[in-house]
Amino acid sequence: MTQLYARNPLVQGLVPRLVGLAHERHRVVPQDYPGEAPVVLLTGGHGMGKTAVLDALADAYEGRLPLGRADFAALGADGAAPGAGPVRFGGLPVTGASNTSDVVETLELLVEGLAPPVPGYGRRRFRRLLPGLFAVTSWHKGNAAEQALAQARITRLLAACGMEADDEGETSTGVRWVADVGAQLAYADQNPDQDLQPVAAAVVRQFFDRHVRRREARVARGWYEERATGATEESEALVRLSFRFHRGGDFRQAVERTLVEAFLADLSDAYGSWQQFARRPRPLVLLDNAHTEAGRAMLGLLLAHRAESGGSHPDPLVVVAAQLDSATGRYPYAVRRELPEVATAAAWSRADTASPSSPSAGVLTTPLPPLGQAEVLEMLDAAYPAHPVQPAQGTHGAHTLHPQLPTALHRLSRGQPLAAQLLCEGVRQMVGERSVEPELLLDLSTPEGRPVTELLVERLIGTAQMRDHLVLLSLARDRAAADALAEAYAVSTTQFPAAEAERYLREEQWAAPVDGPDAGPDAGPGGQPDFVADPLLRTLLVAELRRTSTAPTGTRPWRALNRLLREHHAARGDAGEPDVLRHTLAAGDAEPVVDRLTECFWSWEAARWLGCLRRVVSAPHPPGAEWADRRWEIARGDDDRRHPDADEDHRTVNRLLHGLWYLADPVAEPTADRCDGVRTQLGFLAMRHPSGFAVLHEASTEWPSALWEHRPLPMPRPHRTP
Incomplete structure (x- = not known):
């Protein structure tokens, strides 16, 4: 279950x-x-x-x-030529076939599910629908693709509806069925190779002769004749149905409408008025x-x-x-x-x-x-052993779960059931080996040894090439930055792979609109929506880029990617400076960022300075293999002694930058003392700025609260003196 x-x-x-x-x-x-x-x-x-x-x-x-099921995304998964229907049928490639469509494939799948008998229900024969499906499945003479498709469909429909045995008790497969139609055509008048009419007439005739009683055949033919004005011959209505379907466009849609009507009418007959009365x-x-x-x-x-x-x-x-x-x-x-x-x-x-x-x-x-934290806690309860292994002497609580892990896991997954479930399975895998801290959530592995982030990205982005594109483009701020990355690193046969990714994100509902620069859940940690706007997907893609950039076979070094983006944004002039600093920080070079932020603190308006700061601290951190994470140690002042010649402004900016950078991380734990540290640094700077006390003081109140609740940092509002 x-x-x-x-x-x-x-x-x-x-x-x-x-x-x-x-x-x-x-x-x-x-x-x-x-x-x-x-x-x-x-x-x-x-x-x-x-x-x-x-x-x-x-x-x-x-x-x-009776139960039928269909996945519309699996129909024609590789695309289709206009009017030609899907290019895949039953898992096999089909080209140049006009005897199928998404609606017809769906009806076939539903017949396969609904027709077989279940206890208390007889087998459903779909006496109206099947003649229509057989008629539209007719093929043009000489068209091998259409004939192969017809063989597969006829085989499945006959088996599902219990019609696979002919009058002699032999199994009637689609291959034999189509061959018998071909034998009938051999005795007909000579027609062009691509003629549909004799095939459709033979298919309809053979279906009724072999599989339907005379009275049932008369009812089914009459049903289609009522919907085809001008039909005079016995099977002309169904042959006309086939013609219309193969024409495509509006003609095909009219036929599909008739087939859906037949499908529902057959179900109504099978259910019966007495069954409806008895509430079966x-x-x-x-x-x-x-x-x-x-x-x-x-x-x-x-x-x-x-x-x-x-x-x-x-x-x-x-x-x-x-x-x-x-x-x-x-x-x-x-x-x-x-x-x-x-x-x-x-x-x-x-x-x-x-x-x-x-x-x-x-x-x-x-x-x-989204799931609430209570459901995530329930998942963790299911993942964590009922009788956990006791920590060995001297390990100080190894093999345990961090008390705030449910909150961190819920925050990271954003209540998405798939992400929460796979992360909980990763927690179960790690329990018994080491203490599970919030900072380790993006480093979990599945029981099979695969990184959880890799599996999640695979489940969320089904196409391998698109996954590869999006992992690369996850560092981009916007379309222009994505184009710069794609031009330098993407491997694609198309001219604009960034445009493909943008279209994919929009069509797959990953590019949710944002109402403002600091609007809710679709904004990045710094309030600015990036090229990949969805926070969870962006976090997973960046984690995958970190992981693969340091692999022995990696061709996209982390520092080189950020250097390219830094140069791209530098070409934008003053408007690009926040992103220049952001990618400098993402590469692990914090000192030049601190120097620049300290330098411009006195000359910029406070709102501009804070806006730049909040964009900078949204930088993803470098891979662990290339960088030691000491952000919180620096934020609490452990490195102040390394800068004996720096003034207090420089040391304060250094502490504030690292504290915000740490707390903006999706897996960081925003404790009270850490948020208070941000409040203290901003409060000090408010006293120092020549004209920005009100703006910085407001940030010292609002930003710690936003960090505590893991909301985007609110955009500072300029305060003007009357």
Whole structure:
């Protein structure tokens, strides 16, 4: 059973009430909305547990009721030519094929899941849908790609619906099936190699002759004839359906609409009015990555059909879909309910929306929120041994968890279930070897010995080349800096790899907009959103860059990367100076940064100086193999004696810089004495600045509080004398 945290309102509450079956025991529960059920749309960013919820539902209901599942991101994963459908089918590359589409592939997957018998349910034969799927799967004569695709699809559909045996009891595979169609064509009139009509007619005829009783065939043909005006011959409607589908564009969309209607009508027939009256558990479909083009198309057709019927002929299907974005733009009339609200009642009604006839009125959206610290603590409890190994004598508490580790882990993961779970597994791996401190969270390993950061980045960024790009570009402030890095270091066959990365971040919801320079969770530690705006992803990518830059095979040295960016920002003049200093500090060269900040303290306005300082201290620290982390020791004054000739301003700036740099680190522990140290240094500088007392005094009050709560440092506001 998939382990979930804080998602039980869906798995144990809403969905069991929609299907009418408890999620663990075979116990019927009262159904919500016995007529039309809403499409439940789970929303949330990467790693927020959407797929885990679908996995848990599949675990709970597989084999207990008819269940279909599709992942829209896996359809045509390598892209497709316009009008040609996806280029992959069943894991095999397909080129030049016009007899498939995302909607058709989805319907095939759902038939494979819903058709097989389960206890209490007979096998579903999909008497309307199958003739349509066979018709559109027809191939142009001589097109090997289309013929190979047809063989694979026909094999799977016949097996799923229990039609694999012919009249002689022999197994009827797609290869034999297609060969028999070819034999029929050999006796037909001569036609051009690319003619579709004789193939479609032979496919439809063979399907009805072999697999459908005469009465069922008459009903199915009649159903399509009603939707094809002007059809006069027995199978002409289905042949026309095939023609339209292969034309693509609007013609194909009309056919897909008909196929979805057939799919829902078949489910309604299989469910039956007496089963509806008896509140028999309803079939369930789980759809992942519904934000993709394929997902939008499939959900759009399903919702449009339900809206057109107006609830007069409701289908029994319960649909739970998951998508990345918030869904407010595409589904404006959807009912939104927070996760705790759906535990006992979904409170959905199409009539309650502003436009009941709108397809989006059939949607109930539920955003998946970040985990709270209580759930992270529960994860750590599960990861930490019930009877931990006692520390050996003289080890002073090795093999223990730091008391503030749950807070640090929650802060680093930002409540993302995937990150929190993998980090907790890394903690479990380290327990017994050494004390687990917050500063070690980015250095954890999996039980297989892989760095947790590497595994997390792999799970969050699925494409290897894009991972490589983003690891490199994670140091960039903006698109221009990313272009400079990409031009010098990226290996790509395309002209603008930074533009590709920017587009990817936007499409995958990693580039969340920021309302202001110090706006909330999407801003960097210094308040400025960087090229990779998401704080968690940026932290993981930078950690991976640190790790790989010192590897024996590494081709991107940390200091060289920061030197390149320092030169890039130096060319921007005064506007680039904060980033020049930032990358100087990131390379581990703190002394020139302290010298420059001390020098300009007297000549700059206090707001400008603080703005520069907060940008500088957002610098990532160098790899541990190249640099000893003494930031906090310097912040508390341990190195003051090394600068006997420096004045107090210089020593104060040195302490303040290192204290802020340390506390801006995502895994730093902001203790009271450390925050007080920042307050003391800023308070001293407030007394020293010739005109900036008010600005610096305000920072001495607000910045320690922001550090304590691990918020971005607030932007200093200039104070003008009346």
